[in-house]
Amino acid sequence: MAVSRSVVNKVLAIEQAEGAGARVxxxxxxxKLRNLSPFLMLDHFHVSEGGFPDHPHRGQATVTYMLEGASAHEDSAGHAGVIEAGGVQWMTAGRGIIHAEMPVVKEGLPAPKGLQLWVDLPKQYKMVEPSYQELGKDGIPSAYPEGKDGSIEIRIISGDSHGVSSPVRPLGGCWYFHVIMKEKGKTVFQPIAKGWTAFAYILKGSVIVNPENDRTAHEPFHTLVFSNAEDGVAIESAEDETEFVLIAGEPLDQTVMQYGPFVMVDREGIQQTLRDYQFGRNGFEKAHTWKSKIGGQ
Structure with a gap:
């Protein structure tokens, strides 16, 4: 009999200003929630104006999953595009990149809402060349634990669920699922490797974790961190139309040394990164010459 993880920490995400006019x-x-290796940050963003103009990254992957609206992206390596609702961009910043993320504003199109997750890169991948893995809404596979006519859908952004796999291949272990449960009282069990860090962030409705042992209902905008010694996690929908993301990753045996959007494993790495950015080298050759078209809109 598979044993479910339980909630060991619960944090309410309070809305705050970020970037140029965004709310996260x-x-x-x-x-309230640091040192959750390999995860560095989770933002639930709402961009009604402004956005995230030109800024650098090194040493992490940024995963942008759009829930509503659309967001434009442009970077110093010549990559540009639009992430539409239901789509994901998995950007491995590696040795360095400068990019802008700005809302697509059109009549009849809702303001962009979505999630951005920062995942630490294993130290051996910190200085790889930047790369992208992008899937539109129709490119993200889904699993249906009750069958396609059932009330549960699991959108598999990365990893494996109920016999279905995502084509996304992260550098380091990371599974990312968007779980949609239309009916109250349904339960889904997701296996997770023992020892992996795992959490859920509730988007809509409410959930009960490990329902055979704890009937506490957890409401939207809470992040639930799970214990890590069990086989997986059982989650029950406590309301109709419940949605959450379930994310798990292999913890890294390395120090996190972070300076804003730069993430290395020691102080020397951060100092080298700042010098590289200052002098425009080792991935930041265009740091002082490149300007995005979308960042100044």
Whole structure:
């Protein structure tokens, strides 16, 4: 009999200002929830104006999953595009990149809402060349634990669920699922490797974790961190139309040394990164010459 994980920490993400006119609910990366390796940050963002103009990254992957609206992206390596509702962009920043993320504003199109997850890169991949893995809404596979006519859908952004796999291949272990449960009282069990860090962030409705042992209902905008010694996690929908993301990753045996969007494993690595950015080298050759078209809109 598979044993479910339980909730060991619960954090409410409070909305705050970020970027140029954006509002975010930050849980991982806030003062209440740090050191959740390999995860560095989770923002639930709402961009009604402004956005995230030109800024650099090194040493992590940024995963942008759009829930509503659309977001434009442009970077110093010549990559540009639009992430539409239901789509994901998995950007491995590696040795360095400069990019802008700005809302697509059109009549009849809702303001962009979505999630951005920062995942630490294993130290051997910190200085790889930047790369992208992108899937539109129709490119993300789904699993249906009760069958396609059932009330549960699991959108598999990365990893494996109920015999279905995502084509996304992260550098380091990371599974990312968007679980949609239309009916109250349904339960889904997701296997997770023992020892992996795992959490859920509730988008809509409410959930009960490990329902055979704990009937506490957890409401939207909470991040639930799970124990890590069990076989997986059982989650029950406590309301109709419940949605959450379930994310798990292999913890890294390395120090996190972070300076804003730069994430290395020691102080020397951060100092080298700042020098590289200052002098425009080792991935930041265009740091002082490149300007995005979308960042100044």
């Amino acid at each position: 609910r930050r849980s991982i990366g806030s003062m």
